[in-house]
Amino acid sequence: MSITTSILIRTKNEAQDISKTLKLVTSQSLKPNDIVVVDSGSTDETVNIVKQWSDVKLIQIQPEEFTFGRSLNIGFKSTEAEIVIALSAHAFPCDRYWLQNLVKHFDDLEVAGVYGKQVSQPDAWPSVQRDLTFYGDQLRIQTNPDNPSEHFFSNANSAIRRQCWEKHCFDETLTGGEDREWAWMMLRLGYKIVYEPEAAVYHSHNEPLLKVYQRAYREALAFELIYGEKMSLHQALGKWRRSVLADIRFILQNGKSYEWILRAPIYRLFWIYGRLKPSLAAPIWEPFVKR
Known part of the structure; x- marks a missing residue:
């Protein structure tokens, strides 16, 4: 297959990882035609x-300009490649065939986008590891715009x-979920979305609990705009309970440290509070979270 490709990496304070990521993407069996980095105000050495x-195109924007969608659109406009690969700055391709496997489905003109597997880092917390088991090892072809589970897509x-x-x-207005919104639109236009497990990257976050909450909150705000999605307190409590039980089963089945049986409920509490917050009246949640 003869096709031009560009790798688009968004960065902010990624000095710890960006060199490794660039080395991995430039050592692929299929060489990208160009690499674009869109940085949104790094204050470290990124x-x-x-x-x-010298062969990486760097675009710098101000932090206040950043949204996930806007930085992607800026990167797309800077390249003429037929296929643009969106990659997190701290997502490390698992092997040198990652790019080849990610783009091989585009021979089918009905394929709008392909997303690859995300594998947890060895030190990932059990709750984080369990979330990433969602990806699995089976190829998936998503075609149904009426099934929200088929809207999944990840620009990591x-x-x-x-x-x-x-x-x-x-x-560019969404606080997250720009990938899902785009995939949903592609399905509505009659295109396919493909999940390719052989295009795998190591990508996981061990974040402070406040960041766990903030990430969940951004996603919940976006899903409310995309789907009109609301969550009741009863639904949130049920989701928290099911997630904690699933975490505990994962911990026991995989021989993880028993301390996580105590830590998982706290981790999931911050996660579910972020998911719930946009659906709550301000007087209920304002006293607990500082802006």
Whole structure:
């Protein structure tokens, strides 16, 4: 298959990981035609590190300009490649065939986008590891716009057909979920979304609990805009309970430290509170969270 590819990496304070990521993407069996880094105001050495790579195009935007969708759209506009690969700056391809496996489905002109597997880092917390088991080892073809489970897509590790992005670019107003919104639109236009487990990256976050909450909150705000999704306190408590029980089963089945039986409920409490917060009246939640 003869097709032009561009790797698009969004960064902010990624000095610890960006060199490793760039080394891995440039050592692929299929060489990308170009690499674009969109940085949104790094205050560490990220920008200086990227500048050492003469063949990497660096675009800098101000932090206040950033949204997930806007940084992606800026990156897309800077390249003419037929297939643009969105990759997290701290997502490390598992092997040198990652890019080849990610783009091989584009021979089918009905494929708008492909997303790959995400594997947890060895030190990932059990709750984080369990969340990533969602990806699995089976190829999936998503075609049904009426099934929300088939809207899933992740721009931490994805490939997107330029012509499809030109028909519908990423929503720059969303606080997250721009990938799901785009995939849903592609399905509505009659395209396919493919999950390719052989295009795997190591990508996981051991975050402070406040960041767990903030990430969940951003996603919940986005899902409310995309789907009109609301969550009741009863639904939240049920989801928290099911998630904690699933975490405990995972901990026991995989020989994880028993301390996580106590830590998982706290982790999931911050996660579910972030998911619930947009659905609550301000007087209920304002006293507990500082802006």
